[in-house]
Amino acid sequence: xxxPELYGLVLTGGRSRRMQRDKANLEYAGKSQLAxxxxxxxxxxxxxxxxxxxxxxxxxxxxxxxxxxxxxxxLGPIGGIHAALHAxxxxxxxxxxxxxxxxxxxxxxHLIAHRASTRVASAYRSSFxxxxxxxxxxxxxxxxxxxxxxxxxxxxxxxALLSRSDVELLDLPDPRALDxxxxxxxYAAATAALGATTVAASPAAAPATAAGITTLRRLNVRxxxxxxxxxxxxxxxxxxxxxxxxxxxxxxxxxxxxxxAPEFLRVAVNDEFGDWRSPLSDGDTVVFLPPVAGG
Amino acid sequence: MNHFSLHDVALQPxxxxxxxxxxxxxxxxxxxxxxxxxxxxxxxxRLEYEAFPPLAVREGERILAEARAKFGVELARCAHRVGPLxxxxxxxxxxxxxxxxxxxFDACRYIIDEVKHRVPIWKKEYYQDGDSGWVNCERCAxxxxxxxxxxxxxTG
Numbered sequence: 425x426x427x428p429e430l431y432g433l434v435l436t437g438g439r440s441r442r443m444q445r446d447k448a449n450l451e452y453a454g455k456s457q458l459a460x461x462x463x464x465x466x467x468x469x470x471x472x473x474x475x476x477x478x479x480x481x482x483x484x485x486x487x488x489x490x491x492x493x494x495x496x497x498x499l500g501p502i503g504g505i506h507a508a509l510h511a512x513x514x515x516x517x518x519x520x521x522x523x524x525x526x527x528x529x530x531x532x533x534h535l536i537a538h539r540a541s542t543r544v545a546s547a548y549r550s551s552f553x554x555x556x557x558x559x560x561x562x563x564x565x566x567x568x569x570x571x572x573x574x575x576x577x578x579x580x581x582x583x584a585l586l587s588r589s590d591v592e593l594l595d596l597p598d599p600r601a602l603d604x605x606x607x608x609x610x611y612a613a614a615t616a617a618l619g620a621t622t623v624a625a626s627p628a629a630a631p632a633t634a635a636g637i638t639t640l641r642r643l644n645v646r647x648x649x650x651x652x653x654x655x656x657x658x659x660x661x662x663x664x665x666x667x668x669x670x671x672x673x674x675x676x677x678x679x680x681x682x683x684x685a686p687e688f689l690r691v692a693v694n695d696e697f698g699d700w701r702s703p704l705s706d707g708d709t710v711v712f713l714p715p716v717a718g719g
Numbered sequence: 720m721n722h723f724s725l726h727d728v729a730l731q732p733x734x735x736x737x738x739x740x741x742x743x744x745x746x747x748x749x750x751x752x753x754x755x756x757x758x759x760x761x762x763x764x765r766l767e768y769e770a771f772p773p774l775a776v777r778e779g780e781r782i783l784a785e786a787r788a789k790f791g792v793e794l795a796r797c798a799h800r801v802g803p804l805x806x807x808x809x810x811x812x813x814x815x816x817x818x819x820x821x822x823x824f825d826a827c828r829y830i831i832d833e834v835k836h837r838v839p840i841w842k843k844e845y846y847q848d849g850d851s852g853w854v855n856c857e858r859c860a861x862x863x864x865x866x867x868x869x870x871x872x873x874t875g
């Protein structure tokens with residue numbers, strides 16, 4: 425039996441309270457998240473749609489694409505997934521959230537290549553907690569009935585739904601590919617990590633710091649103790665748009681998988697204790713100091 | 720004199736003590752920190768110290784200078800090991816000489832307390848059960864953002 429034809433759905437319907445702005449229009453490297461997600465997904469599927477709330481049908485950013493409007497309002501992502509499966513119930517659906525700035529084509533191709541179409545869904549195992557990631561996953565026609573049953577029981581969480589369903593769970597080829605962005609601070613870190621050169625021109629306050637965002641600094645980083653082990657190295661040199669130690673740490677946290685929260689760390693710049701918010705200069709050497717334990 | 724030093728070989732308390740002899744001093748106090756075989760209820764087999772040398776020495780010497788100014792002691796010295804250490808080995812040595820015993824004791828206590836909290840030196844313990852861990856760091860992971868629901872639900 426051939427697998428059902430694959431359609432794609434990019435989820436953008438949410439109002440982003442934490443970002444204080446429409447997530448779909450956030451830009452990375454000059455492209456909105458929505459445009460970037462559509463560009464990644466469209467060549468890999470037979471048809472690609474954007475998921476919208478009914479009140480977003482006329483939104484110009486979304487009107488450029490084929491849209492599927494929620495049938496039931498205010499259900500969150502499950503409402504978008506449900507509307508897509510309801511509209512084309514004999515297709516498989518690759519569901520993709522638009523707020524995944526680290527997502528790449530290889531991650532989507534890997535998912536499609538390892539799709540198990542006889543199961544309810546195929547999804548990546550979160551590198552964060554081992555549970556299925558519903559917002560970069562393929563939902564098969566079988567899932568419609570399960571979604572409708574869940575909604576009838578008042579359950580709206582797609583992760584919970586996948587967790588108790590027959591799901592093909594895949595390991596992420598790139599463990600950071602599905603890191604998402606929900607706050608202005610995470611956005612600043614992501615733009616720094618991705619080397620974005622422009623920020624959305626919305627006057628509603630771009631969260632990334634305006635000054636210095638286009639300036640590349642060459643910085644040296646030294647790692648000690650637990651951070652050295654997590655980073656897998658003692659030193660590195662990098663060119664970055666991070667303008668303060670805090671921005672640099674946020675960037676390296678993503679890139680190197682550092683687990684320590686910055687609240688527990690001190691920072692040293694050029695062999696002296698420094699300030700998280702002080703501007704960095706080209707050539708500076710930065711050390712993030714884990715909690716000490718001499719004596 | 721206030722001198723803080725890092726060593727990757729066994730500390731020599733006799734040599735360190737001799738550095739503190741001074742004709743104006745009638746009191747001398749020293750503290751030795753040794754590697755203990757248990758911590759937090761777990762059996763420790765050995766440990767490893769790692770330091771960030773330029774800043775460790777600089778901060779260590781600041782502490783020694785503070786102790787001299789605060790307690791009026793004549794000489795203060797601290798030496799700290801780095802690298803692998805076995806149970807029972809001398810990990811840190813603090814010595815102070817002063818006109819009288821009171822300020823020598825007080826300064827010694829001040830120095831070791833501050834060194835433990837401020838000097839960029841880290842300790843990794845290796846336990847009998849095969850596990851290991853960086854002391855004071857194991858509970859510092861970032862709070863799980865939105866766990867267990869990693870993807871923020873649409874809030875609309």
